[in-house]
Amino acid sequence: MRWRFSVPFLLATLMILPAIPAQGLQDENLVDESGALLDVRIFSADCLTESSCEIHQPAHLLEYFSADWCEPCEQVSQQVNALNQTDAFVIQHHPSNKDLTFLSESKLRFDQEFRLLFYPSLVVDGAHLLTGTRQAMDLNSTLNNSTPNSSGLESMLVRNGTVSWNASEEHVIRIWYIEPTPHSSENRIHPHLARASWELNSSISSYNLTQFETSRNGSFAVMLERPGIRTLTVSSDAPTGRVEVDGQESDLSSEDQRWNPAWLAAATAGGLLFLLLPALFMHRSLMKNPSQKQFPENE
Secondary structure, eight states: OHHHHHHHHHHHHHHHTTHHHHHHHHHHHHHHTBOEEEEEEEEEGGGGTSSOOOOBOOSOEEEEEOOTTOSHHHHHHHHHHTSOTTTOEEEEEOOOTTSTTOOHHHHHIIIIISOOOSBSEEEETTTEEEEHHHHHTTHHHHHHHOOOOOOOEEEEEEETTEEEEEESSOOEEEEEEEEEEEOSSSSOEEEEEEEEEEEEEGGGOEEEOTTSOOOTTOEEEEEEEEOSBOOOEEOOOSOOEEEEETTEEEEEOHHHHOOOHHHHHHHHHHHHHHHHHHHHHHHHHHHHSOOOOOOOTTO
16 A cells, blocks of 8 residues: 555646756856857948948947837837947847837847847847836937947958858857838838848958949948847846737836746646655545455465
């Protein structure tokens, strides 16, 4: 009868224990796959047709994730568009497939690299996160307090429609094409909307950009990045404020986003144990009152 008593506990062990090492494995993978923005260069689309080209390194890079259907994004867009372009270069992403100007590369960046959840979200220098209208009010202070150590892209040239570079380390080159684009439903312009993207190994050293139709007021951003999931730091103590999730407005604080996956594993284990309690009590009752029926020895 001892084996009967051990069955419920064996089931509980098999259902609860896998949750704990799985979290440890996930954290280890996140460390191994940590990505980073190493360097960035900016140049105008005019460089593809002109003999001379001015390439510069911006003081800051601001990636702004929004959507045309996102009402809170209107306020943040006004703030972003008012930035001094000598202080920060802006790339506005439309990762929502509900937008006419949806870009799949922006969605991959939103979902897989930055692991974002809400619109609007602002990522400063590939490391600092501001979410919602209230935290966006701290954008200027975040830019002032961020000191990116950008390096790695050397001797970049644009000639005959081809951009070439020397990278100090072998990572990933990601090229974004940014172009002023009309809002899909309002009479205004997105000045810095990402319309195309290409990802290359930095060892390739060059790429021809004439295959894509560009506008004279467009621009290119060339990033040297270490691939992997980003570890973003929330750069505001303010509550998140109004945010949009798949078209549904929400009001969440920054603390609501800082959920610990370990608590999720513990809650799951507790729920499974709770479901097993009736079986444990039933089995214990049966063990205390064993059947008194006796069988003849010859049977």
